[in-house]
Amino acid sequence: MKLPDGPRMPIWLQTIQRIARPFEFFDELGKQYGDAFTLGDRNNSPTVYLSHPQAIKEIFSADPNLFESDHPIQAETIVGKYSVAMADGEVHKRQRRLLLPPFHGDRMRAYGQLICDITQQVMARRTIGETFLVRPVMEEITLRVMLQAVFGLHQGPRYEQLRELFGSFLETVDSTLKASLLFIPALRWDLGSWSPWGKFVRLQKQIDQLLYSEIQERRQSMDSERTDILTLLLMARDEAGQPMTDVELRDQLMTLLFAGHETTASALGLALHSLHYHPQINSKLESELDTIGIDTDLSLIAKFPYLTAVCQETLRLYPVTAHTNPRKLKAPLEIMGYQFDPGTVLIGLSYLTHQREDLYPQPKQFNPERFLERQFAPYEYLPFGGGYRGCIGMAFAQFEMKLVLATILSGWQLALVEQRPIKVVRHTATYAPPSSLRMVVTGQRQSQKVLSTV
Ligand code: HEM
Secondary structure (H helix, E strand, C coil), X not given: CCCCCCCCCXXXXXXXXXXXXXXXXXXXXXXXXXXXXXXXEECCEEEEEECCHHHHHHHHHCCHHHEEECCCHHHHHHHCCCCCCCCCHHHHHHHHHHHCHHHCHHHHHXXXXXXXXXXXXXXXXXXXXXXXXXXXXXXXXXXXXXXXXHHCCCCCHHHHHHHHHHXXXXXXXXXXXXXXXXXXXXXXXXXXXXXXXXXXXXHHHHHHXXXXXXXXXXXXXXXXXXXXXXXXXXXXXXXXXXXXXXXXXXHHHHHXXXXXXXXXXXXXXXXXXHHHHCHHHHHHHHHHHCCCCCCCCXXXXXXXXXXXXXXXXXXXXXXXXXXXXXXXXXXXXXXXXXXXXXXXXXXXXHHHHCCCCCCCCCCCCCCCHXXXXXXXCCCCCCCCCCHHHCCCCHHHHHHHHHHHXXXXXXXXXXXXXXXXXXXXXXXXXXXXXXXXXXXEEEEECCCCCCCCCC
């Protein structure tokens, strides 16, 4: 088997590049090696990054039984080995069947008002003239939304505690460097709560205690009428009629809280920067949002063409995961003439697919119009991955992004504190705006309350 060429670069140097200048690093690799390259060994398996639409199409349409998941140890330590993201084969299929419906259709749309209300509550705490850090504000909104979807509640002492602990927990792994250092077995010394590993395990224990208490209380007073995800998971039975164990439940809850809030928060931060860095695009969007009346259906807002195009363009230019999850081959597979052996890890590099001049002329430009002018196939535009492992929260995240943006832009006039291009950084598992990105509230807009009931 001849693998695509790639840099002979030690893993530690790749890691530094991916932390310090992630998108620039991918741009350079794309320029030098084209749309297929091998990037070092991952758990002793060659890892091949593919960005040609044909290659993406072949990965997404290949038989799922050819692959197994291949997450780094960091991911498993955080979300647990029973997570849907770790599972393979029949177990994976069953878990997806269970988890997908609450994030789609009417079940998803039922969260619309709550998304607007949470956004309103969080934004209403800002005063005119106040400068705020964008990332924590967006994270607060999306974590509250996820807590509601998962537990059916986003307020009360346990949820406040969970929200705070979750934030501190993510801080322990919020850069690749911290995460890498934390998960080097030789550095896993619990020297008290001030040592990195000690802090990590203590926070994880506290979060687990809260999750297990919630699971136990819910088991004891089961209310099958509730529509939150924990209730669904509690009622689920496998083929042998067995319910999920507490550990299995905990792992799914952690996965959804982890995968479901930071991704969307990063995307929202990048959208807010892009819009305010390009005031003419922002004005165009505001004009569309000004057509919203007190009776406008939220599902209709989520279909607004320009709002949709702005969200699509944000995730094209900044696909916040940059690539699909890794898929490790269990059997040989040919893709675009390359013969890959079992053990090879394949990754669809959405970032570079989205940078192709032939699909997206002047790809570095933030230009929502391109999504009004043509449609893109799922293997040309893939911020949520695709195929048997595609993102479970795809519809939900898009719906949430649109309603959060609509609520903020209808209610508040914002400006960037520093009018300069953004430097995307690695933040936990996503590529995100830097923690220093600040905006200022310059005024309120007339339609402030039109989208919320609070
Ligand atoms: C802008 C927001 C989001 C982006 C860009 C995003 C992106 C992705 C990507 C690229 C993958 C890997 C897909 C693949 O390998 O083909 C993924 C997987 C996943 N996402 Fe998302 N995601 C977002 C929001 C969410 C939300 C809100 C949830 C919560 C429901 C979620 C839950 C998951 C889960 C559970 C998986 C693993 C699926 C599996 O392994 O079968 N994501 N996401």
